[in-house]
Amino acid sequence: MKTLPLSLFIVLVLLAPRTAHAWEEMKGDHFILYYQGTDRSFADRVLEKAESYYDGIARALGYSRRSEFWLWDHRCKIYLYETKDAFHSETRQAAWSSGFAIPSKREIVSYQSSEKFLDCVLPHEMAHLIFRDFTGARNGMIPLWLDEGLALAQEEARQERENEFDQWVQKMMSEKKWIPIKVLSQIRSLKGFAAGEAVLFYAEAQSVVRFLLSSGETFQFAGFCRDLRDGTSLEAALRKNYPKVFPTLEVFDQKWIAAQMNRDELHLLSPGGGED
Numbered sequence: 001m002k003t004l005p006l007s008l009f010i011v012l013v014l015l016a017p018r019t020a021h022a023w024e025e026m027k028g029d030h031f032i033l034y035y036q037g038t039d040r041s042f043a044d045r046v047l048e049k050a051e052s053y054y055d056g057i058a059r060a061l062g063y064s065r066r067s068e069f070w071l072w073d074h075r076c077k078i079y080l081y082e083t084k085d086a087f088h089s090e091t092r093q094a095a096w097s098s099g100f101a102i103p104s105k106r107e108i109v110s111y112q113s114s115e116k117f118l119d120c121v122l123p124h125e126m127a128h129l130i131f132r133d134f135t136g137a138r139n140g141m142i143p144l145w146l147d148e149g150l151a152l153a154q155e156e157a158r159q160e161r162e163n164e165f166d167q168w169v170q171k172m173m174s175e176k177k178w179i180p181i182k183v184l185s186q187i188r189s190l191k192g193f194a195a196g197e198a199v200l201f202y203a204e205a206q207s208v209v210r211f212l213l214s215s216g217e218t219f220q221f222a223g224f225c226r227d228l229r230d231g232t233s234l235e236a237a238l239r240k241n242y243p244k245v246f247p248t249l250e251v252f253d254q255k256w257i258a259a260q261m262n263r264d265e266l267h268l269l270s271p272g273g274g275e276d
């Protein structure tokens, strides 16, 4: 084997990509955490929080029996980069992204951002994984707004954000710049979305999901999700599970806009108002 001249060796070493910090591993009942750096106390808190969200989110989405799937070899893996920069340069996510979930691998990838990760990113990405356990990881029948709206509803600091999001949707509606439900339902990925476009998408997603949840009983919403999972179209799933309230997608769109523009209307459509 030829040996490299020392000068070339030094050049190669200097040009080689900087090695990222090694991954530390920490195991819990339902999670395996991989983290960079030495902040073991933060890692402890992540595992603790993840376990406490685990039952709550599964129950909120109505899938508590399925939650037992997250044991042993089926544990959820959480990868936490040490910094935001490392996360973005390694994963190539959009600049506005704080994390993402890979349902087919049951993985969550994010970075250490203390409270924001614990209160928002972690429950949000866990909700995606639990919901996708139910629908199937690659089920193309589930609109992205439903997946995102449900995930946003699991964040701890959601209330303040809901108000901001609602105001934003109202503003866009009054300026006729909102995304109608038909178009919203065709959005399958936010890749390439600018920050402003992504905000409008998330704002509408949480608004539509909350509107739907407040328009009937829990079993109706569960039936709606199950029918979508099993291949029913959005309009047919609405009609089947909310026959009197939403006979067509157009009626759903009109009632959602009315509810969003007038909070009293939303009150009228809350459980009891939607009599299906």
Ligand SMILES: [Zn+2]
Binding pocket: 124, 128, 147, 148, 151
């Ligand atoms: Zn999400």
